[in-house]
Amino acid sequence: MLTKETYDVIVIGSGPGGLAAAIEAKKAGAQDVLVIERDVEPGGILLQCIHNGFGLQNFKEDLPGPEYAQRYINEARAIGVEFLLDTMVIDVTPQRRLYLSSQRHGYFTLDARAIVLAMGCRERTRAQIRIPGMRPSGVFTAGTAQRWVNVEGYMPGKNFVILGSGDIGMIMARRLTFEGAKVSRVLEIQSYLSGLSRNYVQCLQDWDIPLQLQHTIKRIMGKNRVEAIETVAVDDHWNFVPGSEEIIPCDTLLLSVGLIPENELSKKAGVLLDPITGGPYVDERFQTSVPGIFAAGNVVHVYDLVDYVSIAGDTAGMHAARYAAAETQHEADYVPLKAGKNVRYVVPHKLDRKALENGNIQLQLRVTRPIEEDVWLEVRSESKSVVRRSERYARPGEMVTIMLKPSMAEEVRQAASLTVDVYPKAEA
Amino acid sequence: MEEKNFICTACPMGCKLIVRMEGDKVIKVLGHRCRRGEIYGRQEAVAPQRMVASTVRVRGGLHPLLPVYTKGSIPKRRIGDVLAAIRAVEVKAPVKATQVIIPNVIGTGVDVIASRDMPEK
Numbered sequence: 001m002l003t004k005e006t007y008d009v010i011v012i013g014s015g016p017g018g019l020a021a022a023i024e025a026k027k028a029g030a031q032d033v034l035v036i037e038r039d040v041e042p043g044g045i046l047l048q049c050i051h052n053g054f055g056l057q058n059f060k061e062d063l064p065g066p067e068y069a070q071r072y073i074n075e076a077r078a079i080g081v082e083f084l085l086d087t088m089v090i091d092v093t094p095q096r097r098l099y100l101s102s103q104r105h106g107y108f109t110l111d112a113r114a115i116v117l118a119m120g121c122r123e124r125t126r127a128q129i130r131i132p133g134m135r136p137s138g139v140f141t142a143g144t145a146q147r148w149v150n151v152e153g154y155m156p157g158k159n160f161v162i163l164g165s166g167d168i169g170m171i172m173a174r175r176l177t178f179e180g181a182k183v184s185r186v187l188e189i190q191s192y193l194s195g196l197s198r199n200y201v202q203c204l205q206d207w208d209i210p211l212q213l214q215h216t217i218k219r220i221m222g223k224n225r226v227e228a229i230e231t232v233a234v235d236d237h238w239n240f241v242p243g244s245e246e247i248i249p250c251d252t253l254l255l256s257v258g259l260i261p262e263n264e265l266s267k268k269a270g271v272l273l274d275p276i277t278g279g280p281y282v283d284e285r286f287q288t289s290v291p292g293i294f295a296a297g298n299v300v301h302v303y304d305l306v307d308y309v310s311i312a313g314d315t316a317g318m319h320a321a322r323y324a325a326a327e328t329q330h331e332a333d334y335v336p337l338k339a340g341k342n343v344r345y346v347v348p349h350k351l352d353r354k355a356l357e358n359g360n361i362q363l364q365l366r367v368t369r370p371i372e373e374d375v376w377l378e379v380r381s382e383s384k385s386v387v388r389r390s391e392r393y394a395r396p397g398e399m400v401t402i403m404l405k406p407s408m409a410e411e412v413r414q415a416a417s418l419t420v421d422v423y424p425k426a427e428a
Numbered sequence: 429m430e431e432k433n434f435i436c437t438a439c440p441m442g443c444k445l446i447v448r449m450e451g452d453k454v455i456k457v458l459g460h461r462c463r464r465g466e467i468y469g470r471q472e473a474v475a476p477q478r479m480v481a482s483t484v485r486v487r488g489g490l491h492p493l494l495p496v497y498t499k500g501s502i503p504k505r506r507i508g509d510v511l512a513a514i515r516a517v518e519v520k521a522p523v524k525a526t527q528v529i530i531p532n533v534i535g536t537g538v539d540v541i542a543s544r545d546m547p548e549k
Contacts, residue, residue, distance in 0.1 A: 040490070041490065043544075047544070050481045050482070050483065050495035050497070050543060051481045052479045052481055052497055053440070056440075062479065064481050064495060064497045065543075066495050066525075066543040067497075067525055067543045067544060069544070070525045070544050150483060150493065150495060151491050151493060152491065152492065152493070153483075153485075153491075153493045178482055178511055196440050196442060197435050197442035198435065198436070198437035198439075198440060198442050200435070201434075201435045206504070304440065398440070398442075
């Protein structure tokens with residue numbers, strides 16, 4: 001049985017965000033740190049991401065997902081982070097009481113001085129993109145197929161079509177090819193790639209898998225099992241282009257059509273969610289609207305690199321430990337951060353006016369449309385520019401960041417709000 | 429003079445590289461933002477290399493498969509042979525992360541190693 005009923009910091013989820021948060025909480029002085037995981041082992045989705053490309057930033061090495069997770073798991077265990085595996089969190093209250101259930105312990109409760117939400121994200125499914133046609137078996141999300149192929153040892157089909165050019169879809173196209181399957185096509189409704197361009201090169205181009213931009217599925221065909229899909233070209237407003245239909249025989253359709261932060265528990269805890277990101281509104285410490293409840297990683301907004309998820313976990317974990325130690329909470333005076341020109345959202349959503357006294361703060365954002373030319377990223381108050389830096393391009397599939405530094409503290413302190421814009425240099 | 433175009437895969441930035449060639453020789457790499465990008469461009473134009481990740485069967489483990497990967501990159505044209513060598517292997521749990529599963533796979537000089545611990549069931 002568990003030794004304690006109250007922990008300094010409880011982390012929900014043991015993926016990269018949760019592991020980093022737990023380690024950092026412990027290092028920041030929290031005595032009792034517990035990670036709760038519903039699977040039988042820690043690591044989260046990294047365990048099924050067997051391809052390399054992880055850790056370039058944090059380890060300066062090119063690691064596969066499981067090894068990236070392994071390093072954090074080993075460190076967490078070495079410094080005394082406790083794990084509670086095979087356990088579901090059923091409910092969380094704003095007073096930070098957790099209701100849990102597991103086969104081993106039955107139904108029980110735990111209390112936390114601070115909580116870090118690290119539930120990650122889930123995949124969008126067929127129901128969320130409303131594909132017409134029959135309802136045969138053989139339609140899966142790319143992540144489900146990834147779990148089967150890489151962890152459980154099942155092939156979900158022989159001849160695939162993939163809808164969506166997200167990273168998981170492209171990585172699965174290569175993986176399935178490695179395992180002897182045929183991937184006939186990858187379809188993307190938008191006019192640009194939604195994943196990283198390096199995955200287009202290594203996963204599709206290397207294996208001659210055709211990518212069709214501005215194409216989608218008109219209907220799924222097949223009674224018991226998928227037999228074919230009918231594709232169609234779309235115009236700039238996603239209307240079908242008549243006469244462009246094509247029937248592609250296949251037995252399996254994988255969907256790689258986006259990820260949604262997983263916040264069912266956050267809602268139960270009374271945490272306010274941003275309808276744009278699908279995750280909690282957070283300040284620069286990754287504290288949510290509920291004092292003492294922090295959030296880290298894909299639960300806040302969907303990242304494209306795990307290294308950044310870990311860094312977010314570090315921040316949330318450290319501040320959760322400080323909150324747990326202080327017991328009382330300091331009243332922050334916040335500056336709101338707003339998404340301006342060509343910007344879909346900015347995280348954090350608000351900034352403590354005094355935060356820059358303690359060091360740099362990184363703003364993370366996504367643009368609304370691809371801009372394939374030199375751009376300025378600019379943070380401004382009502383009256384003046386606070387900081388700007390240049391990039392060679394900005395794409396919705398690739399998160400961009402801009403750093404606020406202590407030298408900008410005075411401007412931030414005086415601003416009523418801050419707005420972030422991204423625009424072509426030619427327009428400046 | 430010939431020009432080859434690549435998208436760099438050394439990191440997620442995805443820089444667009446232009447490699448100027450004279451015959452089989454690389455004269456200049458343009459468009460990279462770091463040294464790794466230049467190295468990638470020079471290599472990609474002459475003899476493309478890739479890391480390979482797959483799984484091997486594991487007996488008595490928590491899962492039926494153990495993820496493995498090549499510790500370094502191997503010639504792209506030999507990926508099929510490396511996959512065949514990986515497919516032929518079966519290991520027994522427990523396994524430790526970074527444990528060598530196939531030393532010097534098909535004579536490439538690169539080891540195939542375990543991506544994670546695999547405890548016994």
